Each structure stands twice: as structure tokens, then as C-alpha cells.
Amino acid sequence: MNKKYSWSQVVQPDGIGSGNFTSLAGSVERASTVTFSNVKSLRTRNWQDKSQYSYGLLGTPTTRRLERKLALIEGGQQCILLPSGLAAISLVLLALLKSGDRVLLPHNTYEPASEVARFMQANYGVELAFYDPLDILSILMTANTKLLWVETPGSVTMEVSDLPALANLAHKNNALVAIDATWAAGIALDVFALGADISIQALTKYQSGGSDVMMGSIVTRDDVINLMLLETHVRLGLGVSPEDCNIVLRSLPHYKLRYQAQDLAAREVATWLSKHPSVMQLLHPAFLGSPGHEVWQRDFTGAASLFSVVFQPYITQLQIDACLDEMKLFRIGYSWGGAVSLVVPFEMNQLHAHHSYKGHLVRFYVGLEDAVDLIEDINQSFKSLM
Ligand SMILES: *Cc1c(COP(=O)(O)O)cnc(C)c1O
Numbered sequence: 001m002n003k004k005y006s007w008s009q010v011v012q013p014d015g016i017g018s019g020n021f022t023s024l025a026g027s028v029e030r031a032s033t034v035t036f037s038n039v040k041s042l043r044t045r046n047w048q049d050k051s052q053y054s055y056g057l058l059g060t061p062t063t064r065r066l067e068r069k070l071a072l073i074e075g076g077q078q079c080i081l082l083p084s085g086l087a088a089i090s091l092v093l094l095a096l097l098k099s100g101d102r103v104l105l106p107h108n109t110y111e112p113a114s115e116v117a118r119f120m121q122a123n124y125g126v127e128l129a130f131y132d133p134l135d136i137l138s139i140l141m142t143a144n145t146k147l148l149w150v151e152t153p154g155s156v157t158m159e160v161s162d163l164p165a166l167a168n169l170a171h172k173n174n175a176l177v178a179i180d181a182t183w184a185a186g187i188a189l190d191v192f193a194l195g196a197d198i199s200i201q202a203l204t205k206y207q208s209g210g211s212d213v214m215m216g217s218i219v220t221r222d223d224v225i226n227l228m229l230l231e232t233h234v235r236l237g238l239g240v241s242p243e244d245c246n247i248v249l250r251s252l253p254h255y256k257l258r259y260q261a262q263d264l265a266a267r268e269v270a271t272w273l274s275k276h277p278s279v280m281q282l283l284h285p286a287f288l289g290s291p292g293h294e295v296w297q298r299d300f301t302g303a304a305s306l307f308s309v310v311f312q313p314y315i316t317q318l319q320i321d322a323c324l325d326e327m328k329l330f331r332i333g334y335s336w337g338g339a340v341s342l343v344v345p346f347e348m349n350q351l352h353a354h355h356s357y358k359g360h361l362v363r364f365y366v367g368l369e370d371a372v373d374l375i376e377d378i379n380q381s382f383k384s385l386m
Contacts, residue, residue: 005072011253014065026065028246031056048230050078058234062242066249067217070207073186073252074199076219078226080233081240085182085202088216089113092178092198093120093147095232101146102127104139106161108154110180117149133161134291141173150179150196152189153292156346156363158283158308160292163299167195176225187259188302192221198229205337206259206304209251212338213244258368259302265374266305266366272375273309273364278385280359283308305366306336308346313358319385320345320360326381329369336365341374 016026034053036042045054050064059067059081067079082088093116097103105114107130120126131139133154148170152161167177178198181191185206191199201207203215220226267286274282281289284307285296296303311320324332330343342365348356366374 004075007256009072010069010256014068015061016065026062026246026249028242029060029062030242031060034060047234048227057237057239059239060242062245062249063240066245066252069249069252070186070201070203070217071219074201074219075190075192075221076199077221078219078223080218080226080229081203081245082216082218082233082238083240084214085180085200085204085216086112086116087238088200088202088218089180090116091229091233091236091238092200092218093117093126094236095229096147096176096178097124097126099125100127100144102129102142102144103147103149104129104131104141104145104175105149106131106133106151106154108133108157108159109149109151110155113149113151113180133159136162136165136169139166139169141169141175143173145170145173145175148175148177150177152179152181153183153285153296156308156361157357158285158290158292160285160290160296160300162292162295163189163191163194163196171195183304183306184300184302185255185259185304187256188300188304194299197222197225202337203248204335206255207252208244208248208337209255209258210247210338211335211340213247215240215244215248259304262305262366262368263303265368265371266303266307266364268371269364269366269374269378270307270309273378276382278312278315278382279309280312281310281357283310283361306363308361308363310357310361311359315359315385317345317347317360320362322384323381324362326384327377328380329374329377330364330381339368341365341367341369 013024034055045052047054047058063081071079105117117128121128150166170177176197179191179196180200181189182202182205199219201217203217218229270282270284273279284290286303324343330341333342336342344363346361
């Protein structure tokens, strides 16, 4: 990782306090109306300049503090905040594609992202093609291909793709590269150094860390790309709550530690699962045999505590469902990144993964409980499978 910042900059307060009151806690600056000292300053205020303020929707000091820290973490220059990770995905697609343009998405992408692309194909004449994230040579670039979407590892099936090779291919054909890098969370993959133009994060996950905030971010390091995104952002009337930004700002200094600790715990749980006779395959990028493991080893500096397990084909969905119902610490639910461990069963036919597995799949999220307790919880729930 060759980012030119230290984590200390993420931890240190930025722009907090004024006059004879200074503290380490950020205040929540709320606004619809922003006042101007005179008419001239109202007329000359530039909404695109993030050192100025002109209307609540366009940001307050609280939202700007979060934007600066997120751009810093990812090694970018600009950041736009959105009310969810999905809104960040939609904004990138809407801002960069018009009728007649073509977008490439990997088969294994976050399913709601491919739904947005399908919507734009059906309603706005955007061409859409899916590619195999493990077979770059099979990708067909065309003159109208404007955007290559990357998500690595892919949602649920966890294939790791070769970002530098994908970026090289896109840039040779004058296409931009957007990456949904939520799994790496700005910590485990240096997306800009590896060739991405746009980085998307669901801050709903590790960055907020409490299973209580929905937010997304788009980080760039090019003024022209940023302006295209910013103009569409303003036209759609998108904004985020400064209260929510403050919650994320409070979690941000310790999310790297959580990420690293949860990575270790998840590898313990995954190791135990990989040895269980009911498990056919472990889909965790840090483990040998997981698709794209070699690329993970080359490009990543860590792993999220989110992975999947494919059960032996003779184990039925009913058996797996009963098993998940027996779990006490692992709760059943979507999303991840909070303190509590989670499981979700996925059916292969719900997924557009290129690599289909014969057995049923369960996605595990390891939270902050002790790994031994989590393993014991899985062990007791698996009794019915034996
Ligand atoms: C959760 C997630 C999203 C969507 O984020 P929300 O804030 O839930 O809308 C997008 N991409 C990936 C990879 C995710 O895990």
C-alpha cells in the first residue's frame, strides 16, 4: 500500500471548534438556509467550490469534514456523499452514461447494481453487457463502451478480479473504470494506485460500523469526472444528514482496527468451516483455492470479515435453513459492517455468478464477538447436518 498519508491524519480532529471553545468532538452543523453577509456574496458564491457554503443540500462543515477524511483514506481528491451505497452506484451510472453508450458489468456484481443498469438499458437506451471477472481476455470492448464496472471480490461468490489488467484494458479504449470497493473498505486495496478512476463505498458497512446508518461515498481524483458526478448529484437533489455524517466521523478513527481484528477472527471461523465435512467449498479470497486468490495475494493487504461457504450438494436448502435458525450469535439479516455477526442464505439461481456451484451457499459476516464463541455457535447449529 503506497498511499501518501498516515492514519494519524484520519484520527486527528479537522476543522472542529472555534473561538475560545475547542474540543475533540465534532459538532453537527445543520442547515437548509445558509446566510450571506450581503447580496454581493450571495451573487458570487460558487456552489462547486467546497470551501464555500451556499445551501444545506450542498453540504455543511460537518459533511465536508467527512468528505475530506474519506478522500484522504482512499488517496483521492474529491468525495461526494450519498444517502446509501446503492445511491452512489446509481449516481455514477446516471452521470456517466447516456443513450447509445455501453457499460460493462461483471457477472458477480452486487445485484441491485445490475438492476440499475438494466433499468437504464430498458428506459434510456444504454447498452449493457456482462463480463466474466475471471476471464479478462473474453471482454469485448467497443467504441461506445464508456464505463467498465469493477467489483472485487464479487458480491456473495467472492471472485477476485485483476483490477490493474481491467483498468489497462478500459483506458486503452478510452473508457472509465468505476469500482465498488466496499469489501476492501478503503483499507485493503489501493484502488487509485491500481488504475481505478472512481471509487464507491457503502459507508453503511465498516465505516459507520453500528448497523444504524445508511450512507455511500464516491471518491475521485480528477476534477472533470468529479464535476460530471457533482452536477448530476445536484440535479437529483441528493443530500445526506449531518447527524449521520457525525456518526460516521465518530466511527472512522477506529474502523481500521475493527477491520483488521475482524479479518483475523473471520479467518479463524473460515478455517474451521473449511474443515467441516458438510462444507464443499470456502469462498474467501485469502484462502488457497478461492477463485482469484492469487490476485488477492498480489493486490490486497487484508480481507474483510465477509465470506461465503458452499455446502455439499446432498445437503438440502431446508436443512441449511434449519441450521441458520439454530444459530444464536449469528443473526439472520442483510448488510454487514456492524458489531454483530450475520448469516444470509443465497440460492445459486438468484446470483448471476459465472461459476455456478452445485451446493447451496451461505454468506457469513464475522462481527466483533470472540471467534471461539462464533465457532461454537456454528458447531452446535451444524449438529443437525451430521
Ligand atoms: C451493501 C453494499 C452496497 C449497498 O450499500 P447500501 O448502503 O446498503 O445501499 C453496494 N455494494 C456492495 C458491495 C455492498 O456490500
